[in-house]
Each structure stands twice: as C-alpha cells, then as structure tokens.
Amino acid sequence: MQQGPGSAEAVVFNGSPLSVDDVVALSTRQRLARLDAAPAFRERIERGAAFLDRLLREDGVVYGVTTGYGDSCTVSVPPELVAELPHHLYTYHGIGAGRFLTPEETRAVLAARLASLCQGASAVSWELLVQLEQLLVHDALPLIPAEGSVGASGDLTPLSYVAAVMCGEREVWFEGSRQRAADVLPRIGLAPLKLRPKEALALMNGTSVMTGLACLAWRRAAAVADLATRLTACNVWASAGNAHHFDETLFAFKPHPGPQRVAARLRDDLQADQAERNEKRLQDRYSLRCAPHVIGVLEDALVWMRQTIANELNSANDNPLIDPDGERVLHGGHFYGGHIALAMDTLKNVVANVADVLDRQLALLVDTRFNHGLPSNLSGATGPRAAINHGLKALQISVSAWTAEALKQTMPASVFSRSTECHNQDKVSMGTIAARDALRVLELTEQVLAGMMIAARQAMALRQRLGDAGRLPPALADFLAQLSDDVALVEEDRALDIDLQRLLTGLRAGRWEPYHG
Template sequence: MDVLKFSAGNITLSHIKKLLTTHSKIDLDIRCQPSVQAARDVVDELLAQGKIMYGINTGFGKLANKIIPTEQLIDLQHNLLRSHAVGTGPVLRVEIAQLITILKLNCMAQGFSGVRWDLIDYFSKLYNSDIYPIIPAKGSVGASGDLAPLAHLSLLLIGEGEAQYQQARITGIQALEILGLQPLKLQPKEGLALINGTQVSTAILCFALFQAQIVFDAALCASALSSIAVNANLSPIDARIQILRRLPSQMHVAEILRFLTEDSLQRTVKKRVQDPYSIRCVPQVMGACLGVMQQIAQILECEINAVTDNPLIFSKEKEILSGGNFHAEPIAFAADQLACVLAEIANLSERRINLLCDESLSGLPSFLIKENGLNSGFMMPHVTAAALSSENKMYAHPIGVDSIPTSGNQEDHVSMATSAAFRLLEMIENTTDIISIEMLAACQGIDLREATVQNSALHEIYTRIRQHIPFLDKDRYLSPEISQVKNMILAQKFELPCFLDSKVNVFSERVI
C-alpha cells in the first residue's frame, strides 16, 4: 500500500498528483501537533480573559457586532456549518473531494487556525478509509473562503451531511460509525476555521491543471500527426528560430515537435514554402500555453500550502489577527489564464482539422474521404469541433473580474474563484473532444496520402489509434470512435514522456 508522508505546509504538486494517480494513504508528520495545540491554547486563554474575538464569540460577516454568550459558543460553531451548507448543482467528483480534504487538513495542521488536533485526526481517518464528502459544486463566491462547499465537507465531523463510501452515498453519522468515531462537539473558532479558506477553488484548479497537461501532450501529438498528413514544411520548428524568440517554453515545444517528426518528413517533397499558422506557429502558440501553465503551477505550489482562514492565531505573540487570506483572487486569475490556454489549444486544433478537410490547402480529398459527395467524411466531425471551440471561447471570458457584494455589503468584493475554476472542467472535456477528432482526421490524412510514419515515437501514437479505429473508407457512425480516442487521451495513452528515450531530455521543465 502506497503511503504519502508529508509535513504540515510542505505538500507539493507532485505529492498531489501521486495521491490522485496511486490512491495513496496519507501520513501527516505529527511534529506539527504542538503548534496546533499552542494556537488552540491561545483561543481558550483569551476567551477566559473575556476578550471579544471575531467569529469566536461574535456573529459572522455583517453580524460581527453581535456578542454571543459563553454558553452558546458551541451552538454558534455548529449553526455556522448548518447554515452555510447550502450548495447546489452537480456534486464535485471524488478526486476533487479528496484534494479538498487534504488541503484543509494541511492548512489547519500548520498551527494558525486554533483548532484541536481531533479535527485533523478525523479528516485523516476519513481520507484513509476512502470516505469522501459529498460537496455540491456551486454556491461559493470565492471570498470569506469557499464557505458553502467547505461547510458540506465539515458537516461530516459532527455526524451530519453526506459522504461517498464504496460507491454508495451515506450519511455523516454513518461515515463516523464506520470508523468507530463519535461526532465532534466543535469548540469556539473551529467551525469558522473549517469553512474559511480557498481549498475548494484551489483543489478544482489543481485537478484542472493536471488534466490540462494531459490535453496539452495529446495536442502536440495531434499536431505532429497533422503535419505529416498535410506534408508540412518542418523549418518552423528549427531550433535557431526559437532561440531568437528567447522563450524557454517555446523552445521546449519546438524540441518536442522535432523529436516527434524527425525522419518523418525529410524524404518528402515540400509543396509549400509556408504552411498556414495552425501548423507553422505551433511552437509560438503552444509555447505560450506551456509558459502560462508553468506560472499557474507556481501559484498553486504556494496556495496548496497557504493558511487561508480567518482570523489567524499567532501563538508566540498570543495574538489573533483578522485578515483576508480567504480571498481567492490569485486562484481566480490563474483559472482565467488556464481558460485562455484551453481555448487556444482547442482553437488551434480545430483550425488544423479544417486544414485537413480543405483539399485546396491539404492536397487531400475533400473532407478526407475518397468518394466525397456520396460520403461526407469528416465534414461533420469538423462542425462538432467548431461548435466546441466556440463554446470554449465563451467559457474563456474572464470570471475573476466579476464581483458581487454579499453579507449586507460587509463582503463587498469577491473573487468568484470557484466558478472560475469549475468552468475549466467543461472546457477540458470540449478540448479533449476536439483533439480526438484531430487525431482521427490526421490518421485518415496520413492513410490517404499513403505516407509512412518513419519516426518511431509518432508511429507508436499512430499505431495506438489505428489498433482501435480503422481507416474511413465510407461513412459510418463516428461518435463512439471519437469517444474512444478521448478515453485514450484521458487515460494518458499519449502522455509524451512515455515516448521518449534516455537520450532526449526535453521534459526537464515539465509543468509538474
């Protein structure tokens, strides 16, 4: 059984990727426990002194001026979870619920949240027993934290809410009974610490970035296949051109394309001095996409370890400070950037499909079918790609620039980060469909040209597709075949490192 050992505040994107791919258990270094207890002690000490502290013995948001009697402080924290668990929409997928649990645990374990160790221990036991919260996707504006979705997560600790276990939906009390645990009675500050933070938007963006990397790899493979199908000029991927641009990410993309196409085209006769931009400018466009993805990864490396609840407890100084780390603007901006990346990857792929179908540009039969007229070939697959590409452009509109006041104007500027991140999941689906269509179209073009894929890496890609999808000699039902290639992409059958030999090191600066 794989176990990921980590210390509080020191999770990496590589750790998270491992958790998602290997379903590892977690083992948090307990040396953080004294820091957690020290922050808890500060809360208890200041309460004993009668100090008024936001969310600890006051109401929340606009109700912060309401002082809560000592005998009602536990009810205050429980009421907070119940009143805020008002999410709607589809349930977040299990992988994202896993990440949210880990990130919330990692935040509280750093000793600035004022919670007891029991909360961290409960989350660890739930995670390691494959019990994951049922969290509706909608209902967060991304400031004061991801309040609604985190409330759904946190209800499990008090035996309420819902969870998923062994593909069944169970109640919160059933989840605790499976573990032999009693519902927790939340102490002052604990409910607020649980629902305040950016863990939901961060987890969704992490998952989307991992998926985007898979899509990025497949898009480069599709681009290389299309280059062969249209008998492309290889000079645009020459290393000397990229050096003059000075962008490392562009250099990396061109090197990958050289690796995938060397020996494939050098024996063919070039029909054009310059190809259309969708072929010629792949290093520039995809290089820019890679650069943005690398920047997003850097932001996420910080955010997955950030302490983002409020107020924060500084045990050495015995101070409690109110701040705004719950505001998820960095995640909103990063999600908007990734939306632009996905829209451009999809747009470029759609343009290559159009190129392949246009006999005046590709030199191939119109719509990639021999008896066109009688057969429509790839006419409608291209229409589908065009529809999905345009839908992506709509989704790419920036969400992080939107804001709507809430809580009686106390929370008068919000990030909308959760919405910004969530829309990426649909964009990934659309982009993967488009690339699947391009891969099928490119293989069809290669066969129609009767070209031989000389490059061993690209030949492996071509063969993997042709093992499942035969040449289109006449019209047939293509939707299941598009889905089949899509499933291959998402199963990482075209992840680029698996095609590299030990002599090539172009992936030393991968996104993750």
C-alpha cells in the first residue's frame, strides 16, 4: 500500500547523492521534497550566484549571460539587455509537441532538475530552488510536452515549460485540472520569478527530463524481471516441463549473476529438488529452458543501469558551470545525455526480449502440438459446448501484437544524432527519445505480462483438472489463488479486456512483484 504525502521521511535536497528510488518515491508522492535548511548548504548556493554577479559587474564575458545562446555565442549582449535574456531563452523554446508528461513523470523531472541545481555549480539563487521545491510540495506540475528534445544542450524545449511556469507563464496541472500558472502560483504562496542572469540556462540546459524518465523506466523494468520469472515458473509447470533445466550446478558453470538469480527463483518456485525427471522429454524448447538466460540479461543490465542513472541524477549538467570555490567559469558539455541514451537504448532491448520469450511461451501453451495434453487455446469449455468456445485464441494474437510492437521499438535512438542549431549542436545524444521509447516498450511489455497472467491462471487450473502433474508447488499455488481472485476461469468465451486492465492497474501499482513485493 502506498503511503500518503508526509507519512514518510522527506527526500532532502542538499547536493548529497539521491537514488533512483528517491525519485520514484517523489514521483508517486510517497515522499515529499525538502530543501536542506543547513546554513552551509544555503551559503554554498548563494556564493555561486554572488560570484557571477561580481563577474558581471567587472565586465566578464560569460556564455548565455553576456552572449547569445548556442551558435549565437559570438553575439555580445548590451549590458542593459542582459536581464532580459533569460526570458527570451524559455520563450523561444516554447515549441514542444506530443502528449504531456504524466504527473508521475513530471514530478520525476522536477526532482531530477532540483537535484542537479543543488550541486551548487549552477549559480542560481536560493529563491529559485525554493520555487522548484514548492512546485513539488504543492503538486503544481508544469504541463510539459514530451517531444522536442535531441538530448544535448540538454532537454531545452521540455524544460522551458518548467522555467516558464516558475515565472508565472504557461500552464500547470493542479488539483485535478489544467490551470494557468499565473493563477496557481499565488494560491500556493509563490510569486512569479524574475530570472537572474544564467538562471534560464540553469533550469533548461540539462538532462533532467531524460533522467527523470529513466528513473521511472528502471523501476518498471525491475518489476518486469520479477514477474516474468514467476510467470515462467507457472508456464513450466503448466506445460509439464522439466524443472531440472534450472539446476544449481548447471548454472555454476556460467557465472553471470542475473541468470543464476533467475534460475534459483525458478528452482524454488518449482521445488525442483522434489520434481521427478521426465525421461521421455529431456529438453524443453528454448523459451522455457533458456528463460533464465533471457530474463537474466535484464537482471544484470539493471545493476549497471541503476548506477549510471544515479550518476547522471547527481550531476551538475548545465553549461557553463560556476565553481564557487575556485571562482571559475567552466564552459563544457555536461548537458550531453549519452549515458542515459545508452542505458535506455539497452533497457528497451532487454525488456522487449523478455516480452518475446513470454510470447513464445504462450505460443507453446495454446498449441496442442506442444502443450502436452492441455486443451487447444487453453479453453476451459467441455462437452458439446467446447466446439463453439475459443479460449485464449484472441489473447494470444494480442500478446503477439504487443510483443512485435515492443521489438520494433528497440532500434537505438542514440544512433540517430542530427546536426542542429546551425551546426553548434552537431552531435546530440537523443537520450530523451530513448527514454520515451523505453517507456513505450515497458507499457507494451506490461500488457504482455498481464496477458500472460490470464494465461497462467488458465493453464495451471487446466493442468490441475487433468491431474497428471502432481501437486502444485506452494509458491505457485499461492500465486494461482491470487490470480483467481482477479480473473475467473475462462470456460465460456468472454471479453477479457476488463480482466487485462485490472491486472495492469495492479501491476503498475507494484502489487505483482512476487520476489520483492
């Protein structure tokens, strides 16, 4: 059960490391954001802003402060116009398109941007951090179009919607409806900001959209690996498969920890040490026998992806950076989202492969040539009425369609770099597109998982009806009982979309995580 806001310890922002789990908890409002009130933290933030102010008084040249943006960096901005430049940056980047980010996604984005700015290298004011914190606290969420970032020079266009809202422009999602930011800010005790020099760059010139989305994608992918393992155990048992394919000694000879972990869970679920060997069928087909090798790749990838995403989350990633200790302006390219692009391109590949192996398992279960005695299409109808009932025939078609679409999405986004902005941004990461792709692959794969839950419920019950596979192991018996609470046995044909959506809702709420729930 989710905790309500305030019922758990706040996530404190002070430049110290945050985790992927922190961002996920903020995205669901299980925890709230809080800026650290320690004087040393605030002093560090204010020191960077003060140094930049002094540099401007001394006629220093700072990109994006006393110059134009991007390819316009050779254009000097007259001193009397410097204060107007931030407004122009978020204004002309107001060209996003596509769907709006969901509330969960938007909270993750705000958390990621706040984490970056709290590193103390962006020369923003304390008041800006407070404004960003309060948007999270009061759940006043900028409406951010999902499309328009190439993932280098950061997520400029989508983050312009954050900057604009903080200045009282554009729209927010607040208290269940779409409202003008100018109307909402006073209601939560905030006045529109007048951005200081460099503050629009600090808000927009970073990787926070792709990073926030990556945090959510990582969490959902971990749940996919968990449930896919349990469903594989169900499918092995229901198809009278060979539990000894997951032998501990066998897996010791290939020391990848992910497959070893998946095999161990399958052994436990199937009580492999008590299972009889099937001497007539020594080897199951690959989708069952090699399931640990498929799901285990995802398990292993999750380890390094978590660290990669966390590193980006805890980075200062705008340009230029301001070193408040050495009093230096550091021009560079930390806005480049290559690490998130790699992680998300990899994630969508390994997740889609899990969807594919489950789809192949279902193809075996519904086919009387391969399911070892189960009825065609896992139909529960008997007697004369069996002739007019079709069981899970259409479910198998839908699962195949979702799987094919997930696999189609696995083309790496990062290889489609485009030269943009007068060839200033001539090599870009496409990390935000990769993250959005990953979320779509996860959405499709979750639909596959929900379909497989219906199939597992049906197949295990029908195998029990046959009475030829021995006792259902306790873990699978408990799982079947849970499934049976949500999905009735399909005996007469019925539409299954309501069952599917019910299972999807529970899955996305974290209900169906058998090893971590």
